[in-house]
Amino acid sequence: MTTDWHFDVPTAGSKRLPPDARYMEALSNQGYAFEVAIADLVDNSIDAGAKDVVIHFLRDGDQLVSLLVVDDGKGMDESSLDVAMTVGGRRDYAANALGMFGTGLKSASLSHASAVTVVSTTKRTRTAGRRWLMEHAMSNFQCDIVAPAYAQTLIDRYDNRRPIEWQGTVVRWDGVKDFPKHGGGGQTDRYLHRTINKLGLHLGLYLHRFLARGDFNITIAAEDVRTGTIYMNFGVEPLDPFGYPVSGHPEYPKAFTISVPSFGGITLDAHIWTPKSNLDEYKAVGSVMDRQGFYFYRHDRLIQAGGWNSFRQPEQHLSLSRVAVDLPDRPSDVFRLTVKKAGVDASPEFASALETATDPQGSTFLDYLTSADTVYREARKRSGTTRKPVLPPGKGLDPAVRETIEEELPIIAYEEPIALRWQKLDNELFFHIDREDRTIILNQHYRAAILGGRRGGLNDAPLLKSLMYILLHQVFEKEYSGSREKDNLVLWQSILVSAARSELDKVGDDG
Template sequence: MPYQPGSVWQYDVPTTGSTHLPPDAGYGRALTNQGYGFEVAVADLIDNSIDAGADKIVVHFLRDSERILTLLIIDNGRGMDDAGLDAAMTVGRRREYDDSALGMYGTGLKAASLSHASSLTVVSRTKRSRAAGRRLTAEGIADGFRCDTVDARYAQDLVDRYDGVIEWQGTIVRWDGVRAFETVTRGQSDHYLSKAISRLETHLGLYLHRFLQQGLKLDIAVWDISSGGEGGIGEEVDHIAVEALDPFGYKVPGKKGYPKVFTAPVEGLGEMRLTAHIWPAKSKQAGFRQIGSLADRQGFYFYRHNRLVQAGGWNGLRNPEGHLVLARVAVDLPAQENSVLSLDVKKENVTVTPAFTLGVEKAVDADGHTFHQYLSDAENAYRDGSKRTEIVRKAVTPPGKGLDPKVKRVIKEELPEKPGEEPISFSWGSLPRDRFFELDRENNSVVLNKEFREDFNDGRRGGANDAPVTKTLLYLLLEDCFGLGRWERSRQDRVDYWNTILLASAEAHRARRAQAGS
């Protein structure tokens, strides 16, 4: 029935037709201003790789001697053909997602990438289609949402270059004109990469920890194209295997009987399960201390399809406070979208309505204990732990590049770090025949004699983090030789006789290998 002016209140707004309005080219500028942090943007792209069935993913920084050039993310997922690439690069198009997919809105690839880079290139191959690629630039979007087709020969060459990851199928996402990289001044690339990779490793290890625990292989690598290397195309100078950072990975709970499962009656959703944990007081485990401020990390940990989407915060239930730093609650979001709990486009925070917090207030476990009793238990565990005296270990200069990440993580768990100190790195270099190692105190580096490298890698070519036992022992021996003022003769004498003894040990090791091979 047509609308009659002056009629009673209309609950549905009447319409007389519709018009299709394509987005203005200025919409492209909005894609570059979504507020994505660097780590959040990379994680969003990795979500796409996981949705494509990838079990091997590499985040690859390319650099030369002076600059960081570009970033690539390579996976061995199902890949895309030409039609799939066109759909993926269409701005504003939302595709259909599986019930277990990590993607939600269909904007992540473009928005996350163009928030940081001026050019986004996607090259892909399926088992049944050749390598193909598309490129989207800020200029192309302004020019009527133009998407460029990548030369098929280049697409194939790029896929072939990463045949260690992409065997029959897979995808490569490439960022060029990364704004953060362009701000790094000459000579500061090493420092920037060290910090950036450390933050990225922590973020990915935390937010994807369930996938990493289930077998996902996720690496971060740095390739220096100016260093010659095999075939003149450069060489790998750093490589990190991302390990799971489980925010609930304690060995013994902070209070007996935990974790406990509470059931919260949430209007509009029914019953929700809250798995309440209490960490042991003063824990040094990475999943407790190395994922950010303890005050910020208390509270709710929301998961969507096993992917962490919020790491801490009480969402209006209460304010964070020091006595609750041991309290963490795991919540799996409902599979279907709803009006009670909503996730932001960056998959970083969950917005809740009062229905959720009211339901948590009424939550009980199987024995009738209330959620408020849980919070009281967490406070008491904190207070009891604060009363205990502990041995204070001497702070150390942290380990850096060249030492296996697993070793670095344990060192950080066991020993406090000296604030403001540059990490001690390890590398192989050309040294005199009578030296096993040398100290580069100006650059906080330990240089090992590369003549012995194969001996400590069973005759194989080692990677950036090879010979972990040798490097770890050297770190423990030499850590207090860095960050000093005056260099004492007695300390130099100690370094000299360590060198002599270790050199004899290396020669003995080489002789035994030669004897075993003869």
């Protein structure tokens, strides 16, 4: 029998196959970063018309207990709340809504917490609440109904201190996986400082157009529920990735138009940043390789910050190039958003169309890339030095240090970076060079003395590791070491072992 491949597969009826309850576990393991998950919740607040959003970390002494996202949006009645807490719940999204798939609240929350409680009130309906407990969700999709008295108590808590006045919503996370298990020794304070700073930068960047309007505010705060003390209370500032004081090139920005056969025209706003900028607006996105490329927006919300989407590989010489693209409202196969709204998959049609993109004067998009490259190179020339390209620094070195190295030194493209890590070695050695794994190994025996009692981690001892990278990166850039280099390695080894032992002696004396 021959098969006609031009027609649909014939069927003989259908049957209903509902998802297994373990689907919730899969939903909660989509790799949401903490700040991405919080941004997803703030998106819901914006869709609800909120003017004020408060992200509230609650602690009891040294122990962090809960995280809440509170807004003064229009709120939800019981039926709307049931839809919001249903996985893939169908609701009518406004034309300019940030929500899309009906999974963000659940997947973002349960990626980071063992329970998510949502309590909401409107001007015309009583306060209602629902709770997903991960244990119940995985077993039988059972969503708890929050006791009305408690739901009202939670709303009243924020009615007295803003942002809720007549209406609003509270999303509460309990059992947050990222919170320190033991808060003693200043761990909780360090965690809050690090996390709040990172969260503020992320929200300031991805929601910068909303924050710049003046009628929308995000506040991040921490409160000790035992004493009522509120601290680390600050407003998130907008970080416009195109907010340079002066353009890096007098002819830019320019608007380029591309024509995608299956879709139509798309506008690209091409910018060239000021060279050697230290502004947060420039540095808020990853490394110099990460922050170049396309910045896709959907309904004024930044979805992707940097990346060339298969058009080309990133290069250090293009680190000043940024292109703003406002995605069209209508759905298409040209641009597909990830469920986390943390990136855009662009079809090959888009990359091909970039080759012929032009501005009204006839300049091409490729001319723009050449201009960005030239601005970067000329800035290097004006510095009066020509620095030799180096292998990039990798894991084990603090990201801020890696970024500085990548900005100050030309990086050899497409090469594995040099990692740094601690490992047990013979005590006669301070370091070991692993050419095959391209790693500088530091002797674990001397770690505690060098850290001076501070807690160790992947990126600890940044000063020492920076010096080791500067000292040793050339060893990896050559196929073999000559007699002079070998003698230098022996010399450095001897001096560093002696210095490390002196640190150990000082620790012993202090003890």
